[in-house]
Amino acid sequence: MSDSETLDHLLSSPLVPLRADWTVPERVEQLTELRNLGTDEYWEWVAAQQRWLAPWSTVxxxxxxxxxxxxxxxxxxxxxxxxxxxxxxxxxxxxxIVWEGEPGDTRSVTYGELRDEVSALAAGLAQLGVQEGDLVGIYMPNLVEAFTAIHACNRLGAIYTVLFSGFGEEAVASRLQTARAKVVIVADAVYRRGKPIPLLQTLRAARPRIPTLLATVVVDRTGDSRPLEDGEHAYAEVVANGHGGLAPVPLDPNAPSFLIFTSGTESRPKGVVHSVGGFLLGTWANAHWQVGYEPGDEYWVAADVGWLTFPIQAVVGGLACGMTIACYEGALDTPTPARFYEICERHHVTKVLAAPTLWRMLRKFGDDLAAEHPLHLKLITMQGEPLDVDTFTWTTETFDAPVVNAYGQTETGSTWAYPVYGVEPIKAGSLGTAVPGHEFAILDDAGEPVPPGTKGNLVLTAPFPTLCRTVWDDAGRYTSAYFSRFPGAYATNDEAVLDPDGHLWVLGRVDDVINVAAHRISTMEIEGALTAHPAVVEAAVVGVPDPTKGTVPVAFVTLANGVDADVAREQLATHVVGEMGGYARPATIFVTPALPKTRTGKTMRRLLRDLVVHGKPTGDTSAMEDPAALDVVAGVVRAARDGSASGNGA
Incomplete structure (x- = not known):
């Protein structure tokens, strides 16, 4: 299907009114009133739903x-x-919190119990020297302790950064070094697909490159953390030492609260900074509209705590709404494909959030498995990557529940476009409309608005509390990355279109960031890991469509003389996983003696992607310095498709 045919297909998608049994009348009335408010008036209403320790003066x-x-x-x-x-x-x-580990162990924590543990941990961290404004790294899987660690930092005013538990040594070291972490809270390991994956061991290897790190707090997840080394403290002992508790510290709502690293178009990840009050208010509103607490609900955010969605929807937004949050540690198809269904049944889950990747996986497992485990879901919400119509339709019909598709970014700190749960009509694959408090436009490359039905650059045209406030240690990068291309607007770097019903469709990135199963990865960061290997002379990485993960990275490498290609592929795949984590593993590594470049020496990555996706270039090749180089790469790709050893993937 051509781009124009794809666009026409999207724009003709029918609007589906909410069924009566999917409608929540009180929310309809509330949203109608709030949509009549101005942007600042709306955020004033959101602020009034929170508890303030001192009154504010200006919205x-x-x-x-x-x-x-x-x-x-x-x-x-x-x-x-x-x-x-x-x-x-x-x-x-x-x-x-209702928690389940991959081996099957469970834990349930009431709000009263959570308050006691958070308060004690905050006091224990203070005894280790953590003060307001200090940076605490949190490197662990989905555990109750991830919640308590985040809120202990919130309680005493420390800035926290969450590291994905799949990160390797280099990714951990570079982020904690850049953040100037004073303390790290880490699990000894995470259970994944039936075996423990060491985290403490990875942190210990990275620690020499983190000169600011004074102490490590170790959560004993697997019983394999002893003996502790110098500077390491058992989580249980830190909590016990802080049994007297610590009162919540009154904080400026604009003070930094949360640092999260997001891949950009450069090889160096950006440390995006969110504010205390801004992140709270925006995530409360996000969880309120996208999910909505109803008595008896149990809300499962089936995502990793290292993906910003989990702090937004579960740790901060979900708890700020008083929800009961389900939390699961491991792989959703372990030990059997029925694990997702069993968790929903065992814990009486009523609402689920997950990336479309999960629902594609469940569809692949088959209708018979779904029929064997009838669920009683009131809401399914998805975000993190494009939602195709087939997945939307199968999910809606299989689970007989509304599917809310949402859009946001790490930088926006929440999703801001989606059909509000229980209120607004749904369209297969679309993102609905902007929720209150957010204003956007779609512009051409000259910065002029485009009409509905025309693709353009998606920008946000007014501030809102959850929008990131700066880039860590690099205010200039903040300005150049988000506000330089379209003055007066925040550039999402996404391409979008409005359909005739006013629904928003985001079509993809306009830069070199790709989404792999909802994890944003800079292709240049993967390239950096590849070129750091002594066998590699040059590398280029592109994202290509994948039926399960949405997008996967594919690498093209030129090797040093005398290096065996087959051996190199295995070594390079292992190297990337070790440096960045398993999510960054290239789906295929093509070994080629040359890469197509422009006359100015830039590798033409779009042509590489064309060769993998279409088998030939589909765009302009006039800027290419040596057309023969493209022919060589095309031969490598064809050989791989034919099963030749010269092109086999990793």
Missing amino acids: RSGELGDFRYFSGGRINVADNCVDRWAEDPATADRVA
């Missing part, structure tokens, strides 16, 4: 690129997510 000052919200006020995220529910007799015994 907003400044514009995109330099703005503040609720100046003069003081607030604490942990106080709003944990304490206020623990202090209310009606909710103190409500379950906050």
